[in-house]
Amino acid sequence: MTAVEDPIKTTAIGTSMKRREDPKLLAGESKYVDDIQVVGQLWMGMVRSPMAHARITSIDTSAAEVAEGVHSVLTGPQLQDMGLWIAPLPCAWPVTEDMVNPPHYPAAIDEVHHVGEIVAVVLADSRYGAVDAAEQVVVDYEPLDAVASVAAAQDGSVTAHSEHETNKAYHWPLVPDPDALEAAFANAVHTVKAEFVQQRLIPAAMEPRGVLAVPSPMGGDVTLYSATQVPHILKVMIAATTGIPESKIRVIAPAVGGGFGAKLNINPDEILAVTLANRLGRAVRWTESRSEAAFSTHQGRGQLQTIELAADADGKLQGVRVHVDADLGAYMMLLTPGVPLLGSFLYTGVYAVPAFGFTCDGYFTNLTPTDAYRGAGRPEASYAIERAMDILAAQVGIGPDEIRRRNYLAGGEYFENLEVPSTLVFDSGNYGPNLDRALELADYDGLRAEQARRRAAGESKQLGIGMVTYVEICGLAPSRALGGLSYGAGGWEHATVRLLPTGKAEVVSGSTPHGQGHETTWSQIVSDKLGIPPEDITVLHSDTAISPLGLDTYGSRSLAVGGVAIAAACDKVVEKAKQIAAHQMEASADDLEFAHGMFSVSGSPDQAMPIQAIAFGAFTAHDLPDGMEPNLQEQVTFDPTNFVFPFGTHVCTVEIDEDTGAVELLSYVAVDDCGNQVNPMIVEGQLHGGIVQGIAQALFEEACYDEDGNLTNPSLMDYLVPSAADVPSMVTDYTVTPSTSNPLGVKGAGEAGTISSAAAVMNAVVDALSPYGVVDMDMPATPQRVWRTINEAKGGQA
Amino acid sequence: MIPAAFDYQVADSADAAIAALAEHGDDAKLLAGGHSLIPLMRFRLATPGVVVDIGRISDLSYINDGGDHVAIGAMTTHRALETSELLAVEAPLLRHVAGQVGDPQVRHRGTLGGSLAHGDPASDLPAALLAHGGSVVARSPGGEREIAATDFFTGFLETALGADEIITEIRIPKAAGVGWSYQKFNRRAQDWAIVGAAVMLGDDPKVALVNMGSAPMRHGGVEAGLAGGGGTDAAAVAGDDTDPPEDLNADVEYRKHLARVLVGRGIAEASG
Ligand SMILES: Cc1cc2nc3c(=O)[nH]c(=O)nc-3n(C[C@H](O)[C@H](O)[C@H](O)COP(=O)(O)OP(=O)(O)OC[C@H]3O[C@@H](n4cnc5c(N)ncnc54)[C@H](O)[C@@H]3O)c2cc1C
Secondary structure: OOOOOOOOOOOOOOOOOOOOOHHHHHOOOOOOHHHOOOOOOEEEEEEEOOOOOEEEEEEEOHHHHOOOOEEEEEEHHHHHHOOOOOOOOOOOOOOOOOOOOOOOOOOOOOEEOOOOOEEEEEEEOOHHHHHHHHHOOEEEEEEOOOOOOHHHHHHOOOOOOOOOOOOEEEEEEEOOOHHHHHHHHHOOOEEEEEEEEEOOEOOOOOOOOEEEEEEOOOOOOEEEEEOOOOHHHHHHHHHHHHOOOHHHEEEEOOOOOOOOOOOOOOOHHHHHHHHHHHHHOOOEEEEOOHHHHHHHOOEEOOEEEEEEEEEOOOOOEEEEEEEEEEEEEOOOOOOHHHHHHHHHOOOOOOEOOOEEEEEEEEEEOOOOOEOOOOOOOHHHHHHHHHHHHHHHHHHHOOOHHHHHHHHEHHHHOOEEEEEOOOOOEEEEEOHHHHHHHHHHHHOHHHHHHHHHHHHHHOOOEEEEEEEEEEEOOEOOOOHHHHHHOOOOOOOOEEEEEEEOOOOOEEEEEOOOOOOOOHHHHHHHHHHHHHOOOHHHEEEEOOEOOOOOOOOOOOOOOHHHHHHHHHHHHHHHHHHHHHHHHHHHHOOOHHHEEEEOOEEEEOOEEEEEEEHHHHHHHHHHOOOOOOOOOOOEEEEEEEOOOOOEOOEEEEEEEEEEEOOOOOEEEEEEEEEEEOEOOOOHHHHHHHHHHHHHHHHHHHHHOOOOEOOOOOEOOOOOOOOOOOOHHHOOOEEEEEOOOOOOOOOOOEOOOOOHHHHHHHHHHHHHHHHHHHHHOOOOOOOOOOHHHHHHHHHHHHOOOO | OOOOOOEEEEOOOHHHHHHHHHHHHHHEEEEOOOOOHHHHHHOOOOOOOEEEEOOOOHHHOOEEEOOOEEEEEOOOEHHHHHOOHHHHHHOHHHHHHHOOOOOHHHHHHOEHHHHHHHOOOOOOHHHHHHHHOOEEEEEEOOEEEEEEHHHHEEEOOEEOOOOOOEEEEEEEEOOOOOOEEEEEEOOOOOOOOOEEEEEEOOOOOEEEEEOOOOOOEEOHHHHHHHHOOOHHHHHHHOOOOOOOOOOOOOOHHHHHHHHHHHHHHHHHHHHO
16 A cells, blocks of 8 residues: 555546547547448338328339349338338327327338328348439329418318328416416516417438448347437337347447437338348448438427516516417427427526416428427527517516516526426526626627617618527436326436446446537546546447446436436445445545545545555455455436526627628627536537527528428528538636536536527517517528518518 | 439540540530539439549649730639639639639639539629620530620520530630629528629629529629719619529519619729
């Protein structure tokens, strides 16, 4: 036992360590699904419906079958007859007992319900050959009228599924106290009623989706490589859908290039690849093309919202009433029906509201299914309340900052464990100082002065200033809370931490990264907890054979649930190591201190042992306390008791060119609070990306459909994803209000940017146009739409 | 997003390319930078049986002083144009416009000859050629001819080029000291123009519009107004006699409005 003079410095938590993932990514060495090649593989080529709603009358595969390199062509009915599956594709969230859930098979049997639905599959020995042969499959359709919007779905004269009598799938209410809500509106001095359209968005991750299913040469087992966020959930769902036992399925998510929710589904291609590989004994693969992705991967948003506010004479909220009509698309995918519900709890935002009510009707349409997309229900909610607050402020005649201050929970001061009317308990908040900091950084008073100057001078370029104080609900999730929402799984996360004989550590995490930098963050936590250098820590994940337990990455949950599990497992490792150290140092465990990787006896600093030596001792097991098991390996499955509630204030400034309608973002200030930060640089990166995704909804993106249900902008030429050149350099800062929901005091940061920024931008756009009496405008605020709005407001002259 | 099957040939000289065109006729397509052709092939909007790669013909890439004009090889990239010192003096409009095309990757691959031969009314460089009053030199088995810009663009993605003709050179009359402007309006930094306007003042003012008809076009009405000393007022008719497309970004009314605004701004900047 020797004293270490210069203990290793391990204050990794809170430092912006460079991401250990990046060298491989930057050098192009990371392996994505499409990079993995297997001898003898067959490519799937999908024959997709060009119609939104039609009956299939015949399929002629004869030309395709004899095309060069084609192995076989299988139609929907043929696939069905092969008995490849025992259940339709799963929906894990039956939000009500009577929810309508039409069967959704990997390929259509007799009726297609959206453009892009798979009708037949070609298997060929090359990707190009598969696509060429798919073009030669001749399908005859009898067209049926399509339901191409929520309005058409509500009208109901046509149903998206011929066998249905209505397009309504469910009605979901959350009205804790209907009488109080009635009374709030009856007694209100000010009321606001606003309708907002959350247009459909195409997630467009950098890496398209892809699958590769490889059967074991020994037979019976199949390994699926998938560009997925959810290998663990996928494994369970493949087993449930195909009848293949879980023990014979291994799912690996290799490097995954972004997901944003679009890679958390159970997709037809995944089931087809696994079952066909299993049946044929050959590897089966598919990679979606960019324009195929617009149909073959779910879309986001798609809601019509009506929000009503009741306030007293001072603009203090008395009640909030919300109704959402959700465009579910053609089928219930994994989480489709639940996405609007994830937002339901947030329609009162950061405000003290005595009475609240929310209802949602879900509708089927003949469009690509919707499901989770960055923020999933919460950006929509945040948008509605934050836009409505601006409308209320104008009505009361006070500024947007003042209306917020008057209504903040706890008067804008620090609080913890506060129950809000949507029945949730917010972990902690401190909104006033956060707003102060944002206004200061934005030079809010200076901006208002410049705005007034331009208005007075009648300049053609007008300023608009928009602000948002958001709160979001993440760290999904307490399993019991999910049960209360009828969700079909829990919300825990698993971690195993091993200290190996050489003194290096191995962490096995059930959180599955797809770009977030989990390996870096996890190694920082473990480094601090065990007192060993980050480079001695290996993080294992994303392979169900290596990490059998896990619930993956979505809902800004990884750190607040998975990271906490890792920290707790480290604590257990240290606790066991301490028992060994006490035994070997002949001291009482109570007298031992542990810091920077060293166990020492209080009061006699010469007596010390590094944790690495203990790890070796635990391995040799020569001298362990009586009855103790060898090795240092501990596991924890952490199930949080509450969600986490990050918040922040964003201030956005736009300049509107009244001659062209062009909206230019001049500045964007974001002051976020996600509690304690493990790696501030990673938090910053998450916020930048998230903010731009919200800006994209406000100004650029919309999946446009014609009345027959055809997507009119399926390529990135027409679907405008903004790039770095289209957004300003952001100014970011943070307040730190630790969460009370977990011992690390952390909240989530992955979706916060998107949950706040669309409303900040649109508040700024409307603010710029307010002198013309404009109170609202639909997203995206395209130049044409802005120009037309100005013209109409000026009295109609074009 | 996967092109149909095609044969691929490399031409090592302009003559070899012409010979390949003569052999395969309509079934062949020249491949220069590929930044218009390959997207069309990936969408299967173009399905040539033979692709003749002219990307390795190095002697078609130059920017030379031709006396009263600047002579530019067809394979000169947008990047070479936007960084040319000769163009900075003699044809600054063309140089500037080249720098407005797409993003740096596109500008390093795309060529002037390819952009003109493609004849897209939404492209920037055809408008620059028209506003400069330039010409295109085309070569076929029958010999060489020079085609004025005004005769070159004949319809939607159609030009005066014959099936066996290749552009070898572009000629731009020297325009040192003449007032000019290019106004490009788009939604994202790297996008095609929703509407664009190229203005060249001088004794014989020329105004060309982007995306205001089925082909790249000059606007006679505005030019007449300018020649008559109308100044920025000449922009008032910029929407007249146009036939702009309608798409998700802009309808006809809005495009005509943008044409008036952009031409007005262009005249003001060129005069300033
Ligand atoms: C992402 C992206 C953004 C873009 N943005 C813009 C933009 O903002 N503005 C803009 O104007 N353009 C834009 N472009 C188009 C770009 O400028 C193209 O490079 C250009 O239009 C075509 O040049 P090329 O050399 O790539 O031609 P290619 O694609 O190789 O060929 C185009 C056509 O011309 C023919 N051709 C080529 N060379 C000759 C020749 N010497 N003689 C006869 N025929 C020939 C080909 O057969 C083909 O039909 C963009 C392209 C991309 C991919």
